[in-house]
Amino acid sequence: MHTWNHARPTIPRPVDARRVAHMSGRQTLHTHLFGPDEADTPIVVALHGLTGHGKRWSFLAAEHLPDVRIVAPDLLGHGASSWEPPWAIADHVAALSAALDDHVPAGRRAVVLAHSYGGAIAIRLAHARPDVVSGLVLLDPAQGLHPATAREYAESSLAHWGYPDAAAAAAAKRMEGWAEVPDHILDAEIADHLVATDSGVQWRVSTPGAAVAWSEMAREFVLPPAGLPTHVVVADRVEPPFVGPDFLAACAADRSESVTVHHVDTEHMVPFLVPGEVAGLVRDLL
Structure with missing residues (x-):
């Protein structure tokens, strides 16, 4: 595994990435790279959800997709990517488009694998970059939330943002859809993504970037591009669901030739709970 912009901050603000963003005039993404980098290696761009980070995909890469090149950015306001505003979906798409140019060779295409809020971003990215995106695997994508639900979340x-200790x-985490996530994955999350503050961790x-994300998830849902092969995975234990019935109905009515819906009996952390099934859907599009 290789990483870019490798320096890690000692407080929860990626100072180096912010400095680069200010100097370059664009929001930059810290990108984790997994798997071989040969000319004929299939490429997957993997997008995490709100409060996540790109290194989360290391387990899927190592255990289920070792022969695939996985490009896994930290989204804006996450990890070691730029924390400078703005943080709207359109800004994520712009930053990710630049990452595609950096990590997907000219003339190549990539499947985009995305979880939760990353799914809402991935759909817009597919519309913006049809020259690169060859398919979508959307794991419990979070978009079109009822405004009252988004506000409540x-x-x-924000009221419970920090913690006294690890x-x-x-x-x-165990109470937020991670109850059945394997211990070693949660241990890695603590080691990789938890940082000290003056009052704890x-x-x-x-x-503020997280608050904006919930607002963005309350926007009207967007369907994947017509004709683009897409797998949508719904986590059936999530209540209220992130994947709403109106989105599913619209997929059935307007995208029946290209969108396939799958249901899994899990909580929200689909990439960790059914990784074999996720890898199978990715391979189907590769």
Whole structure:
């Protein structure tokens, strides 16, 4: 595994990436790269969800897709990517488009694998870059949320943003859809993504950026581009669901030739809970 912009900050603000963004005039993404880098290696661009980071995909890469080149950026306001605003979906798409140019060779195409909020971004990225995106695997994509639900989630998450210590952070994760995630994955999340603050610890995520993300998820949903092969995975234990019935109905009515919907009996952290199934869907599009 290789990484770019490798320096790690000691407080939950990626200072180096912010400096680069200011100097270059664009928002930059810290990008994790997994797997072989041969001319004929298939490429997957993997997008995490809100409060996540690109290194989360290392387990899927190593255990289920070792022969695939996986390009996994930290989204804006996450990890070691730029924390400078703006943080709207359109800004994520612009930054990711630049990452595609950096990591997908000219003339090559890539499947985009995305979880949760990353799914909402991935659909817009597919519309913006049809020259690169060859298919979508959307894991419990979060878009088109009812405004009251998005506000409730935003206010709750911001009210409980930090933790006194790592044990409290881990316990909170277990209550937020991570109950059945394997211990070694949660341990890695703590080691890779939790940072010290003056009052305890918090995830390496911009607080105002997270608030904006919940607002963006309340925007009207967007369908994948017509004709683009797409797998949508719905986590059936999530209540209220992130994948709404109106989106599924629109897919059935307007994208039946290209969108396939799959249901899994899991909580929201689909990449960790059914990784074999996820890898199978990726390979289907590769």
